[in-house]
Amino acid sequence: MADIIQLLPDHVANQIAAGEVVQRPASVVKELLENAIDASATIIKLIIKDAGKTLVQVIDDGKGMSVTDARLSFERHATSKIRTADDLFQLNTKGFRGEALASIAAIAHVELKTKQENEDVGTRIEIEGSTVNSQEVVVTPKGTSISVKNLFYNIPARRNFLKSNTVESRHIIDEFHRVALAHPNISFVMFHNGSESFNLPESNYRQRIVNIFGTKTNEKLVPVDEDTEVLKISGFVGKPEFAKKTRGEQFFFVNDRFIKSAYLNHAIGSAFEGLLKDGTHASYFLNLTVNPQTIDINIHPTKTEIKFNDEHTLYAILRSSVKHSLGQFNIAPVLDFERDANLDTPYSYQQKGSPSIEVDRSFNPFQEKQISGKQTTAFKKQTAGNWDSLYVGLESKGTQTQQDFKEVSFESDTKNESIFDNDNQVEQKQSTYQFRNKYIVSTIKSGMLLIDQHRAHQRVLYEDFLKNMTIKEAMSQQLLFPLQLHFSPQEIEIINQLKTDLEHSGFIFQTIKGELVEISGVPVSVPESEVSIILEQLISDVENEVPDSNFSATDLLAKSLAKSLAIKTGQSLTIMEQEHLVNSLFACKEPNVSPTNRTTFVTMTVDELDKKFV
Ligand code: ADP
Ligand code: MG
Numbered sequence: 369m370a371d372i373i374q375l376l377p378d379h380v381a382n383q384i385a386a387g388e389v390v391q392r393p394a395s396v397v398k399e400l401l402e403n404a405i406d407a408s409a410t411i412i413k414l415i416i417k418d419a420g421k422t423l424v425q426v427i428d429d430g431k432g433m434s435v436t437d438a439r440l441s442f443e444r445h446a447t448s449k450i451r452t453a454d455d456l457f458q459l460n461t462k463g464f465r466g467e468a469l470a471s472i473a474a475i476a477h478v479e480l481k482t483k484q485e486n487e488d489v490g491t492r493i494e495i496e497g498s499t500v501n502s503q504e505v506v507v508t509p510k511g512t513s514i515s516v517k518n519l520f521y522n523i524p525a526r527r528n529f530l531k532s533n534t535v536e537s538r539h540i541i542d543e544f545h546r547v548a549l550a551h552p553n554i555s556f557v558m559f560h561n562g563s564e565s566f567n568l569p570e571s572n573y574r575q576r577i578v579n580i581f582g583t584k585t586n587e588k589l590v591p592v593d594e595d596t597e598v599l600k601i602s603g604f605v606g607k608p609e610f611a612k613k614t615r616g617e618q619f620f621f622v623n624d625r626f627i628k629s630a631y632l633n634h635a636i637g638s639a640f641e642g643l644l645k646d647g648t649h650a651s652y653f654l655n656l657t658v659n660p661q662t663i664d665i666n667i668h669p670t671k672t673e674i675k676f677n678d679e680h681t682l683y684a685i686l687r688s689s690v691k692h693s694l695g696q697f698n699i700a701p702v703l704d705f706e707r708d709a710n711l712d713t714p715y716s717y718q719q720k721g722s723p724s725i726e727v728d729r730s731f732n733p734f735q736e737k738q739i740s741g742k743q744t745t746a747f748k749k750q751t752a753g754n755w756d757s758l759y760v761g762l763e764s765k766g767t768q769t770q771q772d773f774k775e776v777s778f779e780s781d782t783k784n785e786s787i788f789d790n791d792n793q794v795e796q797k798q799s800t801y802q803f804r805n806k807y808i809v810s811t812i813k814s815g816m817l818l819i820d821q822h823r824a825h826q827r828v829l830y831e832d833f834l835k836n837m838t839i840k841e842a843m844s845q846q847l848l849f850p851l852q853l854h855f856s857p858q859e860i861e862i863i864n865q866l867k868t869d870l871e872h873s874g875f876i877f878q879t880i881k882g883e884l885v886e887i888s889g890v891p892v893s894v895p896e897s898e899v900s901i902i903l904e905q906l907i908s909d910v911e912n913e914v915p916d917s918n919f920s921a922t923d924l925l926a927k928s929l930a931k932s933l934a935i936k937t938g939q940s941l942t943i944m945e946q947e948h949l950v951n952s953l954f955a956c957k958e959p960n961v962s963p964t965n966r967t968t969f970v971t972m973t974v975d976e977l978d979k980k981f982v
Contacts, residue, residue: 393420
């Protein structure tokens with residue numbers, strides 16, 4: 369038989385290698401920025417068009433390249449950064465594989481302009497799909513400019529796979545942040561579609577963080593400094609009261625290189641133990657310096673993962689120095705020791721049986737309360753004693769029908785609120801009356817109560833959703849056929865932002881792809897026919913809310929869902945439903961006002977009534 373093995377042509381090999389190095393425009397951004405830093409640039413400019421799909425350009429004032437180096441830089445395994453395998457363990461540069469430029473040139477239209485300090489003229493090279501189209505002498509400032517156009521132009525499958533511009537820009541901004549945070553001593557400017565998105569002058573670390581994340585960040589930062597033989601730590605952690613629901617502001621840099629480490633992240637988490645509200649994450653901006661010989665950064669092609677020789681020691685040092693800083697900067701007083709720790713204990717700690725502290729004073733997700741029979745969830749079955757059933761319930765979700773939940777709610781509804789006239793309850797006679805399908809009239813010890821049914825029910829649902837989202841365990845009803853809903857890219861972006869909270873409130877998303885959302889489960893309180901209206905309402909609520917740093921997606925979501933689902937004015941209610949509503953309202957944390965701060969009920973005492981009859 370004839371020989372069948374052939375060597376792949378270079379451009380094919382480069383395209384394959386490109387798949388590893390370049391996943392999306394943000395990967396190009398990272399590689400080009402890192403090259404500029406390795407070239408000792410002091411000012412780096414990043415120019416982006418269409419989320420990098422049309423153009424990624426990096427201009428630096430670094431040392432530039434000679435004519436020969438300029439040409440060689442696009443060859444595979446061409447690097448000026450290591451000479452022998454041993455050098456890998458002494459790395460002080462970002463690059464070392466010599467793959468980035470070759471890979472990028474294999475899948476894009478690339479133009480390089482570069483000039484070294486003492487030369488009069490520089491070199492310009494145009495390369496496209498690994499083929500050099502032109503090389504010429506050019507007048508250009510000292511340093512290097514590389515523009516990468518039409519990424520994946522020759523791999524349509526990859527190009528189509530790119531996400532929306534919003535998502536791709538997010539990735540680019542993330543990379544930009546990482547590089548800029550690791551190098552506060554370098555100026556960075558970023559332009560997107562012609563407008564300046566960031567202008568970061570050379571500064572100290574704190575200023576760099578503030579310049580990126582906003583002036584308000586300044587007061588949140590607690591410095592961390594530690595110098596030991598094996599590890600030097602510098603940087604900041606965020607005060608616990610500013611902890612976020614998202615993990616956005618968590619940065620580790622090891623020897624000036626951004627890394628991800630679940631293990632070290634855990635060390636921070638444990639230093640913050642007891643200080644954070646459940647479901648929130650500490651922010652941190654920490655620079656770790658270790659001997660390069662004790663780490664291996666070569667284990668991942670995109671180089672955000674790292675192997676440490678002695679992880680356990682690093683963990684312990686990191687944990688104790690963060691703890692120390694939190695203690696030293698007097699973080700403790702934000703804690704509230706007066707509350708009943710049993711009631712407040714978050715689930716994760718309850719499982720471990722250890723005491724813990726709830727920082728949020730206004731909201732207790734574990735308080736038992738009644739819910740209207742119409743819109744109930746299975747949650748009310750939970751009591752402090754059967755935590756386990758929550759988890760079981762989650763697994764078996766979908767097998768129960770809405771009907772089951774209705775029954776559950778009626779059985780368990782045995783609330784005796786002391787605010788109500790006890791005589792009435794003994795006699796078991798009708799204690800509520802619906803007036804004009806708008807108000808519910810009831811008696812209390814001191815007199816009479818008038819409740820706005822729509823506002824009251826909003827309050828009940830609002831607290832219920834908030835509770836579910838906080839403890840992240842809501843019951844879903846599985847849909848027989850997944851719902852397919854279409855949204856604009858901008859709306860999809862919003863849904864993606866809210867996805868986690870929506871899931872915690874009981875939505876199950878099968879896919880969110882392109883402009884299509886497939887939903888296979890909804891909260892038990894949401895009728896299938898209303899899902900699309902509810903989501904639209906939610907999106908418009910989010911769009912109309914002025915986004916600022918205090919903007920809480922969870923709160924907004926709970927409000928919006930409550931508004932959509934609450935019993936409307938004009939809806940007639942059975943006696944049972946009226947009673948449920950009244951009971952549920954007074955089991956709320958803040959029964960007096962609706963989620964939008966409107967009065968939910970008024971009272972009139974017997975005295976006041978008597979006065980009217982003089
Ligand atoms: P690596 O960074 O792993 O060495 P790259 O493909 O990213 O590989 O770059 C290849 C080489 O091209 C680098 O080693 C460097 O010598 C040179 N180079 C790339 N970008 C620049 C730049 N902005 N300024 C100066 N030299 C550069
Ligand atoms: Mg490189």
